[in-house]
Amino acid sequence: MPPWIRILARRAGAAVVVVAGALSLAFFALDALPGAGERPDRDPRVGLEQRQRLRAIYGLDDPAWRRAARWMAAATRGDLGLSLSRQRPVSDLLRAAAAPTLMLAAAALALELAAGVALGGWAARRPGGWIDRLIGWIAVVLYSLPTFWVALVALLAFVVEWPVFPASFAADRGPGDLLRSLALPAAVLAATGIGAVARFTRDGMVEALEQDWVRAERARGIVESVVFRHAFQASAGPLVQWVGIELPRLVSGALVVEVVFAWPGLGRLAYDGVLGRDLPLVLGTTAATALLVLVASWGADLVHAAIDPRVRRPVADPWAPR
Amino acid sequence: MRRALRSPGLRLAISLAGALAVAHAAACRPASQSSGQPGGSPDAAQRPRRGGTAVVAVAAHPTQVNELLAGGAAPDQDVIQRLLFASLFEEQPATASPAADRSIAPPGFQPALAESIAWSADRLSATVRLRPGLTWSDGAPLTAEDVRWTWLAQTDPAVAWDYAFVKEDIVAVEAPHPTVAVFRFRRATLGQMADLNEGVVLPRHAWSALPFTEWRRQPEWFASHLVASGPFLPAAAGPGDAGGSFRRNERYFRAAQGLPHLDGVRLEAAPERAAQRLRMLAGAFDYAEFIPPAELPRFEESAVARPLVYPTRQVNFIVWNTRRPPFDEPAVRRALTRGIDRQALVEALYRGHARVAVTSIISTAWARDPAGAPWPHDPAAARRELEALGFAPAPGNGDSRPLARDGRPLRLELLTNSESQLRADAAALVAEQLRRIGAEASVRTVEISALMAALDAGAFDGVLLAAALDTSLDLRAEFHSASIADGTNWSRYASPETDRLLDEFQAATDPDAARLLLHRVQANLHRDQPYTWLWEPDRIDAASRRLGGARPNALSPWFRIEEWWLAADR
Numbered sequence: 001m002p003p004w005i006r007i008l009a010r011r012a013g014a015a016v017v018v019v020a021g022a023l024s025l026a027f028f029a030l031d032a033l034p035g036a037g038e039r040p041d042r043d044p045r046v047g048l049e050q051r052q053r054l055r056a057i058y059g060l061d062d063p064a065w066r067r068a069a070r071w072m073a074a075a076t077r078g079d080l081g082l083s084l085s086r087q088r089p090v091s092d093l094l095r096a097a098a099a100p101t102l103m104l105a106a107a108a109l110a111l112e113l114a115a116g117v118a119l120g121g122w123a124a125r126r127p128g129g130w131i132d133r134l135i136g137w138i139a140v141v142l143y144s145l146p147t148f149w150v151a152l153v154a155l156l157a158f159v160v161e162w163p164v165f166p167a168s169f170a171a172d173r174g175p176g177d178l179l180r181s182l183a184l185p186a187a188v189l190a191a192t193g194i195g196a197v198a199r200f201t202r203d204g205m206v207e208a209l210e211q212d213w214v215r216a217e218r219a220r221g222i223v224e225s226v227v228f229r230h231a232f233q234a235s236a237g238p239l240v241q242w243v244g245i246e247l248p249r250l251v252s253g254a255l256v257v258e259v260v261f262a263w264p265g266l267g268r269l270a271y272d273g274v275l276g277r278d279l280p281l282v283l284g285t286t287a288a289t290a291l292l293v294l295v296a297s298w299g300a301d302l303v304h305a306a307i308d309p310r311v312r313r314p315v316a317d318p319w320a321p322r
Numbered sequence: 323m324r325r326a327l328r329s330p331g332l333r334l335a336i337s338l339a340g341a342l343a344v345a346h347a348a349a350c351r352p353a354s355q356s357s358g359q360p361g362g363s364p365d366a367a368q369r370p371r372r373g374g375t376a377v378v379a380v381a382a383h384p385t386q387v388n389e390l391l392a393g394g395a396a397p398d399q400d401v402i403q404r405l406l407f408a409s410l411f412e413e414q415p416a417t418a419s420p421a422a423d424r425s426i427a428p429p430g431f432q433p434a435l436a437e438s439i440a441w442s443a444d445r446l447s448a449t450v451r452l453r454p455g456l457t458w459s460d461g462a463p464l465t466a467e468d469v470r471w472t473w474l475a476q477t478d479p480a481v482a483w484d485y486a487f488v489k490e491d492i493v494a495v496e497a498p499h500p501t502v503a504v505f506r507f508r509r510a511t512l513g514q515m516a517d518l519n520e521g522v523v524l525p526r527h528a529w530s531a532l533p534f535t536e537w538r539r540q541p542e543w544f545a546s547h548l549v550a551s552g553p554f555l556p557a558a559a560g561p562g563d564a565g566g567s568f569r570r571n572e573r574y575f576r577a578a579q580g581l582p583h584l585d586g587v588r589l590e591a592a593p594e595r596a597a598q599r600l601r602m603l604a605g606a607f608d609y610a611e612f613i614p615p616a617e618l619p620r621f622e623e624s625a626v627a628r629p630l631v632y633p634t635r636q637v638n639f640i641v642w643n644t645r646r647p648p649f650d651e652p653a654v655r656r657a658l659t660r661g662i663d664r665q666a667l668v669e670a671l672y673r674g675h676a677r678v679a680v681t682s683i684i685s686t687a688w689a690r691d692p693a694g695a696p697w698p699h700d701p702a703a704a705r706r707e708l709e710a711l712g713f714a715p716a717p718g719n720g721d722s723r724p725l726a727r728d729g730r731p732l733r734l735e736l737l738t739n740s741e742s743q744l745r746a747d748a749a750a751l752v753a754e755q756l757r758r759i760g761a762e763a764s765v766r767t768v769e770i771s772a773l774m775a776a777l778d779a780g781a782f783d784g785v786l787l788a789a790a791l792d793t794s795l796d797l798r799a800e801f802h803s804a805s806i807a808d809g810t811n812w813s814r815y816a817s818p819e820t821d822r823l824l825d826e827f828q829a830a831t832d833p834d835a836a837r838l839l840l841h842r843v844q845a846n847l848h849r850d851q852p853y854t855w856l857w858e859p860d861r862i863d864a865a866s867r868r869l870g871g872a873r874p875n876a877l878s879p880w881f882r883i884e885e886w887w888l889a890a891d892r
Contacts, residue, residue: 034775045799046484048808053482057538086385087392087541155597160604167606168377168590260597268593272382277771 011298019290023075024068026286030279031064058084071283080287081280085272090284093269098288101265104257105250107186108193109243115190116197117239121232123198124205135198142195147253151188151260158184185261189254193246200242204235244300248293363628364870364889374888375567375586376869379598379610383566383591388529388544389522390475390483391537398589404880405554405568405587407522408575410436410450410469411515413793415875431515435464435523435551435575445510445831448518452501457573459550462527466497471526473505478534488520510831513794525549551575553582553884574884582884583871599864602627608869608888611879613862614744615673627864633686634861635790635876637679638745639853640736640752641777642784645814648732649783653711655851658734659697661704661759662752668857671748675862679855681844682791682800688833689795689840694848696855705759708732715760725760733762737776738786740767748856749786777812785812786856797843798824801852815852 055061059070071081080090123135158165165184166177208214208231217227255267262268266285273281384402386392392399411431435456440449456464473495476483491514494506505518528549532540548556553576554568569586571577592598595612602610605626613621613629621629642649642658649655664678677685680694705725709715713725713732725732736753738745746767753763768776776782791797798805802824805811823843830836847853863879865872871885 034771043484045810047487050482050484050486053479057480057482082541085393088385089542092542152596152600155600159606160600163604167601167604259594262590262592262594262597264591271593 015291015294018294019287020072022286022290023072023283026283027068027071027279028064030277030282031067033277071280075283075287080284083273083278083281083284085276085278085281090280093281094266094284094288097264097266097269100263101251101254101258101267104182104186104189104254104263104265105247107182108189108250108254109247111186111190112193112197112246113243115194117201117232119194119198120201120203121205121228123202124209124231127202127206132202135202139195139198139202142191143199144195145191147188147192147256148260150191151185151257154184154188155260185257185263188261189250189257193250196242196246197239200239201232201235204238205231208232208235240300240303243303244297247296247300248289251292251296252289363865364868364887368870368889370583370871370885370887371889372580372583372887373585374890375588376584376608376886376888377588377590377606379592379602379607380589381591381593383589385545386541387548388524388537388541390481390524391541391544393484400878401589401880401883403522404552404878404883406548406550406552406556407524408435408551409519409522410434410452411439411519413516413519413877415877415881431519439515439518445514446507448505448507448514450503450505450518452503453575454501456551456575458525458528459555459571459573460528461573462525462549463500464523464525464551465500466503467500468523468526469503470495470497471530472521472524475524475529475534475537476521480534481537485520488517491517509829511828512830512833512836513796516793523551525551554587557586576884583887584884587883587886602864602866605866608866609872609879610864611861613864615671615675615862618673618675618862621862621864624867626867628867630863630865630872630874631675631860632863632874633876634859635684635792636788636861637682637684637790637858638748638786638788638856639679639682640784640786640856641782641813641853642851643780643782643813644816644852645780646783648711648727649734651711652850653707655854656697656849657704657707657711657759658756658761659851659854660700660707661761662755662854662856663699663701664696664856665699666755667748667751670751671744672857672859675860676857679858681847681855682789682797682853683795683840683844684791684858687795689837691841691844693841694844697848697851701755701759708760713760723760724757724762731762732760734764734783736763736765736784736786737773737782738765738767739770739773741770742788745786745788752786752856780812780814784854795840796824796828797840798828801843801847813852815850817846817850820846820850 052061059067062070074081078091080094082088083090083093086093119135119139123132126132159167166180168181205228209227211231211234214227214231217230218224251266253267254263254265255271257263258265258267259271266288269281270285270289272278273285378401380398380401382398384392384398386399387402387406389399389403389407412434413431433453435452436450437453438451440451442448450466450469452464452466452469458464473489473492475481477486477489477492491508491511492505493508496504496506498504507514511517528547529544531547532543536543545556550556550571551574553571553574555571557567557569567586567588570582570584574581576582590607592601592607592610598607598610599613599617601607603620603624603626610627618629618631621627642655644650644655668674668676668678678696679685680696681691683690708725711727713727715723716726716731717723734756736749738749740746746765749765749767753765756763773785777785789800799809800811801813801815801817801820802809802811803816803818803821806814806816820843823839823846827836827839827843830839861874861879863874868889870887870889871882873881873885875881
């Protein structure tokens with residue numbers, strides 16, 4: 001069997017363990033909370049008999065381990081159960097929410113990379129100069145801002161006081177409206193990431209620009225823009241790896257942005273699920289997020305391998321029997 | 323149309339998003355608007371205009387169109403039911419008359435799908451006559467069979483409707499004629515009319531295809547088999563599109579009167595309240611709920627939105643654990659009540675948009691005891707009363723030394739739910755006031771389910787809560803000793819006399835006698851103080867300045883949504 005198939009199989013096996021672990025943790029943690037299986041906004045006048053009847057109908061009387069096993073078995077068949085709060089199959093809700101979240105995350109990532117790389121590259125031109133220091137300061141500020149606060153301030157500034165963006169955000173409109181709806185939430189979600197990308201890019205470029213091969217290129221009279229491009233390519237590896245880490249953060253971090261901007265994505269679904277003590281919905285969003293994390297991580301590895309030949313070299317499989 | 327039995331805030335104001343939960347008031351003033359607004363409401367200047375789509379902010383898109391499956395205080399269920407379905411009669415907000423539950427004449431119930439009701443002499447049967455020519459939105463006739471089948475669904479154990487208990491006195495519903503339904507009762511009570519009318523009429527021809535035993539297994543089925551009797555129906559015909567956009571139902575029974583005025587209503591989910599309010603001020607919505615009193619001036623000054631202030635049925639109070647010493651002594655509870663400056667709470671938290679409460683029967687209810695008055699705030703007297711009960715200042719100097727008895731300090735912890743900042747603030751103020759009379763009071767905010775668990779287990783000293791009583795004024799769940807084991811008698815209050823009075827009130831058929839019974843209940847509660855009743859709040863919603871016809875009241879903010887109209891399109 002080729003080594004890459006073995007590695008892929010092991011990664012898939014590890015993915016199953018990671019997802020099952022995350023789901024088990026979510027299941028037993030939520031199940032242990034007071035009032036588990038009952039809506040937190042239940043009417044207290046609804047008597048014990050009725051509550052017990054509903055628990056029996058929804059199979060909540062069984063021990064937690066049995067319910068967990070039943071849920072896992074059904075999940076392998078694609079049946080993620082029924083959302084107690086939304087009264088819809090969880091898989092339907094996830095399907096509807098995945099596209100808006102991916103759209104938001106992709107737009108935010110594109111903004112992060114475009115703005116972050118531009119700022120980082122600019123700062124790397126004169127390390128230690130006032131532009132470098134200013135951009136460094138901006139990067140730290142952006143990285144430190146709480147997303148919830150940024151979202152509310154952005155809403156106040158750009159929707160209420162200076163209405164350049166629409167007050168209604170919807171993912172189900174035509175391309176023009178969609179872009180206008182998407183711009184502000186994506187910018188807010190990207191804000192912290194821009195600072196990080198700028199720092200990554202600046203540090204990598206400064207290091208690359210000090211290499212001997214860069215001096216050699218300059219000595220040969222290659223124009224500075226080409227030298228810069230080469231330096232960026234040489235320093236892009238860690239950035240790609242960072243994107244692999246950032247993508248899951250964007251998906252899970254989208255929760256706050258989705259809630260504030262009423263964006264109908266996975267984050268809002270998870271938020272509603274937790275507030276509504278909706279165990280199937282929380283498990284479904286956990287599973288979806290865990291899968292997205294794994295897929296993003298694999299995707300980053302593949303992209304990294306595609307742009308950096310050193311990564312493609314056959315290496316010893318660290319898990320291979322010795 | 324309904325007696326607000328299930329609106330979110332009926333009972334505990336524990337809705338996660340709305341700390342100031344909905345309310346219900348027995349006698350409603352119309353929603354008031356502050357003076358000096360730029361623009362004001364279009365109601366005064368213009369006549370209703372036909373057309374346009376109103377955008378309503380909701381915490382989440384309601385996804386269940388079948389109210390029997392929707393769950394107790396499911397958020398935003400009220401709006402979807404009022405959009406899509408009609409009841410036999412429409413309960414009116416002004417129910418100050420004791421006869422309100424016993425007559426369809428104003429101010430109790432107005433005809434809706436039904437045009438009349440006739441009671442037998444013994445009041446054990448009621449003959450309801452439907453309007454002729456009623457149809458569902460798909461053109462199928464709406465008949466008495468729908469009414470009978472709705473009752474079957476409401477009471478079927480497999481459907482397990484949360485409010486099936488409301489129908490327990492109805493033993494049969496017959497449909498001798500397509501426009502005549504006869505309700506048979508087990509006994510005559512004051513609340514028969516409300517019991518009969520509770521719930522919307524469901525479409526038998528469309529929904530009986532799914533057996534009752536499958537309803538809980540396939541809750542999503544109903545949205546894709548939806549037909550409506552209300553003023554609107556989903557704009558998208560696709561399956562599962564219950565939330566979102568709604569268009570005018572041309573077959574609505576009030577269509578001949580030009581209703582609804584609006585072409586459509588769009589519910590737009592905005593789960594985060596602060597962001598929702600900002601967007602309301604930016605003109606994103608025509609209606610949004612739950613404006614905090616502190617933000618009232620901002621809406622008064624807005625050129626886009628205007629505040630609507632209206633009374634509720636909600637009462638905020640502290641539940642004392644009467645099984646835990648020293649709160650098992652009524653005199654201690656009374657002293658604590660006197661140590662709390664409730665008027666100051668009203669001023670600080672509500673800017674005057676609330677009233678000091680006396681008991682759970684709000685000040686405008688028909689059976690409110692006119693002799694009842696709040697215990698006066700008198701911290702000096704409160705401290706004296708505690709000292710008379712054997713509490714003495716701990717060693718040291720100063721008037722505010724904590725009190726103790728038999729070596730035990732007068733220590734109490736106030737619990738409240740973390741979802742309500744307003745109640746958390748109130749708890750902090752109350753604790754500070756109680757410390758001034760010598761109690762070592764502290765506050766702990768917990769998540770609502772943990773709070774409910776503490777209440778159920780009796781693991782608390784005092785809990786700051788809010789609740790609202792429906793128009794039945796049935797206090798058994800809160801104060802009857804039979805409700806300690808299974809009910810919401812969380813204070814564990816047990817008074818044989820109060821039990822008897824509550825039972826007699828429930829069996830009474832004469833409104834005047836019932837009123838006197840409830841007066842005596844209130845006197846007992848006022849004396850024993852199982853709760854310290856704090857305040858009755860007003861509720862503040864916001865409407866756009868182009869929205870006319872909005873008449874939010876204690877029954878529902880969406881009351882007669884078919885009469886809403888827009889002065890201009892967006």
